[in-house]
Amino acid sequence: MKAEQPRHVGARIQRFEDIRLLSGLARYIDDIRLPNMLHLNFVRADIAHARIVGIDSSALADIGYPTWVFTGEHTAGLSMKAHQDYPEMQYSEQPLLAEGKVRFVGEPVAVVLAEDAYKAEDAAEHVMVEYDSLPVVGTMKQARDASLPPLFDGWTSNVIVQRQMKGGDLEAARTAAAHVIKRTYRTQRQAGVPMECRGVVAHYNPADRLLTVWSSTQMPHLVRTYIAEELNLPESRIRVVAPDVGGGFGIKGQVFGDEVLVAWLAMKTGRPVKWIEDRREHLVASLHARDHEHTLEAYVSADGRLLGLKADITVDNGAYSTFPFTAAGEPGMVGKVLPGPYDLKAYEATFRAVATNKCPIGTYRGVARPSAVFSQERLMDDIALELGMDPFELRLKNIVREFPYKNVLGFTYDEGSYAQSLEQMRGLLAKDIVDATASRASETTRIGVGFACFIEQTAHGTPDFTRRRVPIETGYIAARVEMSPDGEATIDLGLQNHGQGLETTMAQVAADALGILPENIYVRHGDTLTTPYSVGTWGSRGGPLGGGAVHIAATKLADKLRAIAAHLLQVKADQIELANGKASVRGNPGNHIEIRKLARAALRNVDQLPEGMTPGLEAHASLDGPRDGSYSNAVHAAVVEIDVTTGKMKLRRFVVVEDCGTILNPLVVDGQVRGGVVQGIGSAMFEHFIYDAECQPLTTNFADYLMPLAPEIPDIEVHHIETPTPLTPLGAKGLGEGGAIGPAAAIANAVANALGVGVISTPLNTNALWKLSQHIREAV
Amino acid sequence: MVVKGEPMRPASFEYHRATSLEHALELLSQFGDDGRPIAGGQSLVPMMNFRLARPGHLVDINKLPIAGIEVLGKTLRIGALTRHEAYFGNPLIARHFPAFLDAVHYIGHPTIRRNGSIGGSISHADPTAELPAVAVLHDADIVVRSTAGERRIPATEFFLSAYVTALEPGEMVVAVELPLPPETSTGSFIELGERSGDFATASVGITLEHDGSAVTKAAMVCSGADLFPIRAPEIEDFLAGQPLIDPKAKEAGQLFAESIDPVDDHIASADYRRGLIAQLTQRAITTACTRALGKK
Numbered sequence A: 001m002k003a004e005q006p007r008h009v010g011a012r013i014q015r016f017e018d019i020r021l022l023s024g025l026a027r028y029i030d031d032i033r034l035p036n037m038l039h040l041n042f043v044r045a046d047i048a049h050a051r052i053v054g055i056d057s058s059a060l061a062d063i064g065y066p067t068w069v070f071t072g073e074h075t076a077g078l079s080m081k082a083h084q085d086y087p088e089m090q091y092s093e094q095p096l097l098a099e100g101k102v103r104f105v106g107e108p109v110a111v112v113l114a115e116d117a118y119k120a121e122d123a124a125e126h127v128m129v130e131y132d133s134l135p136v137v138g139t140m141k142q143a144r145d146a147s148l149p150p151l152f153d154g155w156t157s158n159v160i161v162q163r164q165m166k167g168g169d170l171e172a173a174r175t176a177a178a179h180v181i182k183r184t185y186r187t188q189r190q191a192g193v194p195m196e197c198r199g200v201v202a203h204y205n206p207a208d209r210l211l212t213v214w215s216s217t218q219m220p221h222l223v224r225t226y227i228a229e230e231l232n233l234p235e236s237r238i239r240v241v242a243p244d245v246g247g248g249f250g251i252k253g254q255v256f257g258d259e260v261l262v263a264w265l266a267m268k269t270g271r272p273v274k275w276i277e278d279r280r281e282h283l284v285a286s287l288h289a290r291d292h293e294h295t296l297e298a299y300v301s302a303d304g305r306l307l308g309l310k311a312d313i314t315v316d317n318g319a320y321s322t323f324p325f326t327a328a329g330e331p332g333m334v335g336k337v338l339p340g341p342y343d344l345k346a347y348e349a350t351f352r353a354v355a356t357n358k359c360p361i362g363t364y365r366g367v368a369r370p371s372a373v374f375s376q377e378r379l380m381d382d383i384a385l386e387l388g389m390d391p392f393e394l395r396l397k398n399i400v401r402e403f404p405y406k407n408v409l410g411f412t413y414d415e416g417s418y419a420q421s422l423e424q425m426r427g428l429l430a431k432d433i434v435d436a437t438a439s440r441a442s443e444t445t446r447i448g449v450g451f452a453c454f455i456e457q458t459a460h461g462t463p464d465f466t467r468r469r470v471p472i473e474t475g476y477i478a479a480r481v482e483m484s485p486d487g488e489a490t491i492d493l494g495l496q497n498h499g500q501g502l503e504t505t506m507a508q509v510a511a512d513a514l515g516i517l518p519e520n521i522y523v524r525h526g527d528t529l530t531t532p533y534s535v536g537t538w539g540s541r542g543g544p545l546g547g548g549a550v551h552i553a554a555t556k557l558a559d560k561l562r563a564i565a566a567h568l569l570q571v572k573a574d575q576i577e578l579a580n581g582k583a584s585v586r587g588n589p590g591n592h593i594e595i596r597k598l599a600r601a602a603l604r605n606v607d608q609l610p611e612g613m614t615p616g617l618e619a620h621a622s623l624d625g626p627r628d629g630s631y632s633n634a635v636h637a638a639v640v641e642i643d644v645t646t647g648k649m650k651l652r653r654f655v656v657v658e659d660c661g662t663i664l665n666p667l668v669v670d671g672q673v674r675g676g677v678v679q680g681i682g683s684a685m686f687e688h689f690i691y692d693a694e695c696q697p698l699t700t701n702f703a704d705y706l707m708p709l710a711p712e713i714p715d716i717e718v719h720h721i722e723t724p725t726p727l728t729p730l731g732a733k734g735l736g737e738g739g740a741i742g743p744a745a746a747i748a749n750a751v752a753n754a755l756g757v758g759v760i761s762t763p764l765n766t767n768a769l770w771k772l773s774q775h776i777r778e779a780v
Numbered sequence B: 001m002v003v004k005g006e007p008m009r010p011a012s013f014e015y016h017r018a019t020s021l022e023h024a025l026e027l028l029s030q031f032g033d034d035g036r037p038i039a040g041g042q043s044l045v046p047m048m049n050f051r052l053a054r055p056g057h058l059v060d061i062n063k064l065p066i067a068g069i070e071v072l073g074k075t076l077r078i079g080a081l082t083r084h085e086a087y088f089g090n091p092l093i094a095r096h097f098p099a100f101l102d103a104v105h106y107i108g109h110p111t112i113r114r115n116g117s118i119g120g121s122i123s124h125a126d127p128t129a130e131l132p133a134v135a136v137l138h139d140a141d142i143v144v145r146s147t148a149g150e151r152r153i154p155a156t157e158f159f160l161s162a163y164v165t166a167l168e169p170g171e172m173v174v175a176v177e178l179p180l181p182p183e184t185s186t187g188s189f190i191e192l193g194e195r196s197g198d199f200a201t202a203s204v205g206i207t208l209e210h211d212g213s214a215v216t217k218a219a220m221v222c223s224g225a226d227l228f229p230i231r232a233p234e235i236e237d238f239l240a241g242q243p244l245i246d247p248k249a250k251e252a253g254q255l256f257a258e259s260i261d262p263v264d265d266h267i268a269s270a271d272y273r274r275g276l277i278a279q280l281t282q283r284a285i286t287t288a289c290t291r292a293l294g295k296k
């Protein structure tokens, strides 16, 4: 079922939204200013684990301006519940404001409201919290130490959840193996860092009993549902608006306690309430990511066939489970995806999330897969080294080549270009491989080439979430397409656009079906009042499922336009073609009528409609993901140059060969891939959220938490292979996250290649590289 | 000033625009500990936003006529408000102070170099900022004024610890003066940071006087070995007399690295800093000697 004669889909159209975003016309959460508004400042825990002895705000009496203070006593009973219905998962809740105990530095303990943000921040300094400190659980090891007390009453240990997945006969694989290769790999804790921090504004209007909540979120409908359930309000009386959102990257793809809290405060105080997160709060207390340790054991035949893989996975989840993906999501994803693009017949993974006194982790671009692919692809290189095989040969020997392919866990991979992309990458790197080999003679500068081959399950929906029993529950994406009497169209989209180019690509999709120009289609999103219920933008689903829903709805609308045209032109509906603003008779283009006249007929001159046809031009569609989603694939490669005397690394090249099925807009795909790669470079080389032994955060600003900057980023070369999937209406697969998945593995492999050492962890910063180069310096 | 968005908020303060040097000194003397000059704001404003600095009064000195680079007799005088970007393309710096010129390239990014001033950088005294290191390397005098008059503090005595200087409340830096080196001198400055534009993990600067074939006199500064830029007298002695062609740069680097005790933090371990400083020392010496040979 492909769109007929795609014209706008696939075109290199510049993003419409950029006019607004690049000229200062965008409206972000902090641009929302309401009369009579109160500003909120959090009092946050400055100690990682403690009992709250008392909260004293009496000093505020003398501050000279009005303030309002709320603590966990006021919000008692309101909490974030993020539980997955597994018998082996230990239940916990995070109160909106700490009740009795704090469990990580940055946890909200109280709020102070004042009439401007400066006053609120000054006033917050006057609220004194007395703590009785408790020993911290600071590492994975401590969390798995049964002798240490659990973080929550009623828990038996600090292992939140531990599960297993398996397929095939692992014992037989072990017995048959000529080589057993066992390694432990570590990917560090990160903060996901959108350019715009988070923020919430809420306003309750008693006249129509309407609570309006503006939030810098990727999932406005889910925020609405959670607030309604927690505050016991009818959903019809809550409107959640995500204004322009300055990046989300999955960090804003959660419902946060502060969203519920600000809404509650607006109702409680009867005044609009605003909270704008600052960078320190964002880094310390919003949401962290990664922080994995994987021990992998590969069973390999003498000629390099991967016979079996055993994995033990631990994720340091921090103190609380987050909604809606929960503490079980991250480790579960690793267990699920480790078989990767390889034809593996036996597999067993044990995976767990442990609780520590740190900021909770959650979904960040790539979600667990950057870590999984790091381990998987480092392992492949380690196997190649052990067997003395070329790393391309090893992968090509094991790569899945026939589709659809049912993997060892029962997941079906749709069409892909796994082998082809590897071959193409090998060609692209030929000269660099020669340069790398030549550099082995150098005492100071070593060149390395590394790559990572991976697949990514995208476009997943309800079947996947049902299997995983996650509270997200559902995965369809809905769209409504409406034409106005002038022949222009509006798409009301259940997705939220925060950098994906949806205001352009969705218009391209609808334009092909409707026969009008993309610039005549207005895409509205991010407002529960105007858009159909959906769970938001995350998980590499917007293009394939959102685009699919728009395509189906627009096609329904086009059918009606064709029926009206057929009536007016006195032909059959299947003879009508819609293009260039006209409905024409196939084979007789001279016989046509303008689409805007059809629209006018449908909405105003309804006497022109065929007998019995209802007026109006509006269609709705929703589309869910296929059973196992659709698998995008890519190979990422890095060419690095390392000064072994200083540890300084330069990226000479970063190359991507990717296949996301049908490309809706090449400019958007390139932009998504490049943005993701930059974040992946951050994971590989710079970003590291560090706690000391007392779980005090050390990297609370951009001088200590290092993001990749423009001078560190090479030109990122992107090559495309287009293998449309039969599983989505347009043949598109998801690609929003893929860019971030490969770089850590590719760069680590390049470093291992350059220095001739095993690389087991990231970030590969100068200090780490200097250590890894020690043997070369000593040999001089 | 209109601030769009209020995510980072300093504690409240009063703002005063100084209209003359005397006015500025008046205000600073009046506010004492509670007052601070603000120049480019590139260090002070972030510190205030983090509430690490909470001055009650800011004295804006940006309108004062204390910018400029000029030769006065045997010294180069750099006015406190001279912005970092002014050194690029300045013939006096290029001719007399190659190490200085090298160093400026490592300071931040273009917007920071456009706003940041030498007075601010010196007074802020970040442990690995370039201009404090340059001042120490070149035996500069820091010229300081208050309502009580002027005093000159040798750069080697100005930096007391990280972010701590010999400035007293009410005092302001008005200029930095560098003795002009002899014609047969050269130098180099090299550093390494995690990313380009970052404050250095470590840096080393060298100046040399020479007779065309050997070093006759040397100076060396290092940031990252201690909490403020330090000179390396034993290396300076070691270098005097070394041939320009093979100045034993590697040995000098190792010798120096053995004498220091750098900090250990989450960005870089002490071991790494030591190894890095040995390497940077070697390179700075090699580059300076190569330049000396080129210059003759």
Ligand SMILES: Cc1cc2nc3c(=O)[nH]c(=O)nc-3n(C[C@H](O)[C@H](O)[C@H](O)COP(=O)(O)OP(=O)(O)OC[C@H]3O[C@@H](n4cnc5c(N)ncnc54)[C@H](O)[C@@H]3O)c2cc1C
Binding pocket: B036, B037, B038, B039, B040, B041, B042, B043, B044, B045, B046, B061, B080, B106, B107, B108, B109, B112, B115, B116, B117, B118, B119, B120, B121, B122, B123, B124, B128, B129, B130, B131, B171, B172, B173, B174, B197, B198, B199, B200
């Ligand atoms: C992202 C970023 C990167 C940076 N990278 C670097 C770098 O790599 N290397 C580097 O050296 N610097 C770097 N800086 C700092 C920059 O160079 C600053 O400009 C400089 O340190 C301070 O100069 P300023 O004029 O901005 O001083 P301000 O910020 O205005 O003031 C700094 C301090 O000096 C005091 N002060 C200012 N002028 C005087 C005076 N005349 N007398 C007495 N006290 C005074 C102020 O009261 C304050 O305490 C960076 C800054 C940023 C924001």
